[in-house]
Amino acid sequence: MIPIAMPLLAEDEADAARAAVLSGWVSQGPQVSAFERDFAVLVGAEHACAVSNCTTALHLALTALDIGAGDEVITASHSFIASANCIRYCGATPVFVDIDPDTYNIDPVKVAEAITPRTRAIIAIHQMGMPCDLAALGALANRHGVVLIEDAACAAGSQIRINGEWDRIGRPHGAIACFSFHPRKVITTGEGGMLTTADAELDRKFRLLRQHGMSVPDTVRHGSPKVIFEDYVVVGFNYRMTDIQASIGRKQLERLPELVSRRRALASRYTELLGNIEGLHLPFEPDWARSNWQSYCVRLPGRVEQRTVMQKLLDQGIATRRGIMCSHREAPYAGTVCLHDLRQSELAQDHAILLPLYAQMTEDDQVQVATALRAELGC
Structure with a gap:
């Protein structure tokens, strides 16, 4: 049988997972932090925040931007349903536009036609790893004062030439880029996702929201010589990645x-x-x-x-x-x-x-x- 896809996982990943299991810390911890640093360096992002999958990454992106009821988010219908579902999770309205038939990516001309006073964001999907026309979409978003989010679920390792320079997808070129590490993707952690951004405040919100809105992460409490009581300052989510997954992800990044x-x-x-x-x-x-x-x-x-x-x-x-x-x-x-x-x-x-x-x-x-x-x- 020739399968549609097959992850490349070997002894290095198995050894890394074993080490994480035996470390005594298997939930979100030091390996997750290291994976975030490694990923940020690889793509040239200032901040990278690991989460449980790309769907939760997209949901956090919209939530951190305070997008909700009454807002419209333009995206492609031609995508896995998670791209639309994350908009509905926030109570916002997905506005579907057509694709370029050559690249299968969202058509910037169609996006321009769909913008209304209610438009808050554009989710541009790098479909099947092929980069969107970020130069056109970025200019359009800036001109209308809306946020550009990259659904880069399939695009780890892809590159785009912007202003004459080659950049990796994930730098990002909008406000936020969201990645998937599902087994169908080029690199995998089994399940898993990542958000990248240049905005320190957005990154802070991602980290707060992914862990129940907890004011002090458990890693900080664990390492403190003093007793610390945490607060829950907002309604958050359990969108964490485990150290076992992150340890595999670090080896996958090397590949x-x-x-x-x-x-x-x-x-x-x-x-x-x-x-x-x-x-x-x-x-x-x-x-x-x-x-x-x-x-x-x-x-x-x-x-x-x-x-x-x-x-x-x-x-x-x-x-x-x-x-x-x-x-x-x-x-x-x-x-x-x-x-x-x-x-x-x-x-x-x-x-x-x-x-x-x-x-x-x-x-x-x-x-x-x-x-x-x-x-x-x-x-």
């Missing part, structure tokens, strides 16, 4: 450059193998972007039925996934008034498939995938 290099080579090879299939739309990487290729997404020719192709490949031992979901088509958002055309988002969901891509793939694996796809497309 990240190699993993991204390998995935970029695999994506390039797919392009060679599939490049001359008539009607097959291959992924597009703008010259100002360097994707980590968290996924390799192809859009099938219009005459081809998506589910049939996927089933035929699965019958041959090749796992695929359909194009990224559209939240506005799901039951929780069925009643959402959608004033914006989402045609490209729907076409991407209905006609695109994600091919297997992971660091351990061999040349034979890729040839098998490409040969099977060619056969099903009659090429």
Whole structure:
């Protein structure tokens, strides 16, 4: 079986987790702090705050910005449903706009058309690791006085050229960037997330809110020679990462450059193998972007039925996934008034498939995938 994805975890991660288990401190503690420092240095962020997953990261981002009832947040429907759910958690209204059909990322022109006096934020999703047009989105956000949040769930290791300089996604280029360490991502802690920001006050709020609004963290109380009583100054959440997860994450960060290099080579090879299939739309990487290729997404020719192709490949031992979901088509958002055309988002969901891509793939694996796809497309 060729799976859709496979995390690269080895003895280094197992040893790190074992050391954390035997340390006597397995909840949020010194390894989490070290992971935050390592991540901040890697992406060039001033602050990094680890949390339990990217959904909680996005929720904390909006909560720290005091976004709530009566506010609108513009985002793409073409994303995992968490991007929309975090807006609803705050009582705000998600406003869905369409994507660029080449990059599958939110279209800045459509964002500009959707801004109203109620707009408080834009959540730009770096879909499948491909960076959004942050230069255009950042200028738009600044011009209208709204906050730009990066949903960078898939984008650890991706880069973007801004003002002639290459930066890692996560610096961040908006107010906040949020990452996921789910097993489908390039690096993983099993579950886990991270928020990065240049704003010290936002970082303080993240840290307060992720731990029940506790005024004094348990690590500080544990290390104090004096008895300390904590207060609970706001209604917070239990969004903490464990030291076991963080210890694995630190080892994964060491692998990240190699993993991204390998995935970029695999994506390039797919392009060679599939490049001359008539009607097959291959992924597009703008010259100002360097994707980590968290996924390799192809859009099938219009005459081809998506589910049939996927089933035929699965019958041959090749796992695929359909194009990224559209939240506005799901039951929780069925009643959402959608004033914006989402045609490209729907076409991407209905006609695109994600091919297997992971660091351990061999040349034979890729040839098998490409040969099977060619056969099903009659090429």
